[in-house]
Amino acid sequence: MTVKRNAMNVSIILGIGIVLMLFFFVLVVHHREIPARVQQQRGALLGTNSTVAERIKPVGQVDLAPAKTQQAPVKIAVTAPPPARDGQQVYQAGCVACHGAGIAGAPKLGDKGQWAKRIAKGADTLYASAVNGVQGSGGAMPAKGGNPALSDAEVKAAVDYMVAQSK
């Protein structure tokens, strides 16, 4: 009985010992790999095999020596804003959808009869109708022809173009 118990105790202790040894073995192997892994990951992060001195060198240097050569004046290219589109371009880009064929009650470009009574109202009235929109008996003219990105000047230029084409 006692012998059996002792044998059991010994095997339990042995078992625990083996488990502990395995644990330490794994632990040691794991930590032995760390320096190599750090090296590898740092290399991947930096993307280069550069040295520390290269990586921490200053990004610029101030040269206090007097300039030996006269530097050519720096030319600054000023890009002008794109010119506003003229009346015809604005018309072609949007107004033509309705006014080209006279769709939905829109006075047709070049139709002198349809335009005469509108032109008689005066340019300012036409500008206002085109910029703000107008509800007529035959149809509705959306503000700026439905394109709020157009400037008032562009819409007015388009009106001028349409009027000139329809006189």
Ligand code: HEC
């Ligand atoms: C969705 C269709 C549509 C588009 C796009 C459109 N119009 Fe019109 N337009 C109309 C209709 C319909 C009328 C007639 C309204 C009425 O009976 O007074 C009209 C009338 C006008 C008139 C006459 C207004 C008046 O007081 O008699 C002008 C000027 C005009 N449009 C300019 C333009 C310009 C400029 C554009 C482009 C920026 C444009 N339209 C785009 C439908 C359109």
